[in-house]
Amino acid sequence: MSSYFKDNKAFMFVGKPSNWQTSLQRSATPIMKQIVQIMSFTNVLLFPILLFVVITIIFLCYNYTNNPNVSQINENLILEITWILIPVLILSSICSPSFKALKYQMSQKKLPHITVKVTAHQWYWNYEYSLVGNKFNYNSNMLKQHQRLEYKKTNLKLYPELLATDYELVVPARRVIRILVTSDDVIHGFAVPSFGLKTDAIPGKLNDAWIKVNTPGIYYGQCSEFCGKDHAFMPIAIRTVSQEKFNTWLKLAKNNLDSAFNAIRHGKQIQ
Ligand SMILES: [Cu+2]
CATH class of the missing domain: 2.60.40.420 (Cupredoxins -  blue copper proteins)
Incomplete structure (x- = not known):
């Protein structure tokens, strides 16, 4: 849908929400462009996580109905390191662009006009x-x-x-x-x-x-x-x-x- 509308013979861009909109509005400033980039990047990470969690839950439920004797693992160093390391890596990859965007948002690049x-x-x-x-x-x-x-x-x-x-x-x-x-x-x-x-x-x-x-x-x-x-x-x-x-x-x-x-x-x- 075009965001340009006619006003006194000239076309104007209008930044406003549209009906049933679920995404963000079109970015108009460099700050918003960065925010949109972060959101797209975070979504790329989030969807595989969501998929993994849903599939795991379904698998575990299915497995439990077939075999109610739950496995009793008390210690597993490799498993523990893995489930700490993976979230740390995911969170730090989100953290870095977020802080960069925040710093950009807080500091004016040039003297204001x-x-x-x-x-x-x-x-x-x-x-x-x-x-x-x-x-x-x-x-x-x-x-x-x-x-x-x-x-x-x-x-x-x-x-x-x-x-x-x-x-x-x-x-x-x-x-x-x-x-x-x-x-x-x-x-x-x-x-x-x-x-x-x-x-x-x-x-x-x-x-x-x-x-x-x-x-x-x-x-x-x-x-x-x-x-x-x-x-x-x-x-x-x-x-x-x-x-x-x-x-x-x-x-x-x-x-x-x-x-x-x-x-x-x-x-x-x-x-
Ligand atoms: Cu108010």
Whole structure:
């Protein structure tokens, strides 16, 4: 299924879950690519183990019904070394790529292009940009059905129910973005599955993460820490645009958020 949908004559990539999806969402950042690789590698190890355990159980049950006299082995050095060594080898082979990915996730490779501060509230997000000459912040609330016409977000494939917001977090594509996450009230969770991003928003504490998105588009996530009555209704939407569009948006956003979003949504190029 294609993840590109038309918005104002231009095709947009949309990072969102699909119906009956069991696999992970398509990775959009280098961090998520590593996570997907680890998962595939772990599955390669897990399925033979599962098969071995199931076959052994069936074999033992079958054997027991035919021969109820269970063998009484008290000591077997080779057997003991084998069943210690094999799990140790399996676990260390999983451990090494996991730590590598964790280290990569924790360290920013380059100086960030911009830093965005995300503050969670019951039950919406606030995005703050502190760039030279451009210091402003705005709230991002879930898009309600009656607001779809007003915000020109009637396409449900692009702006899915319960995931679309009135104003997205806007970041330039192909740049390292540092994200600082905190909360104003209770603990929330800032999570975007296709970015491999999940950071707790804790009052009085700043957690940091970084993303580098290659494909321009809209990526959806949700609050992932139960935070009260409307926890299910505080989605996260991140709009990734080209550097030029981001500059245009930045210039306008400080004074008029609506015109800033209109400006970056009217493009004829397929990106
Ligand atoms: Cu929350």
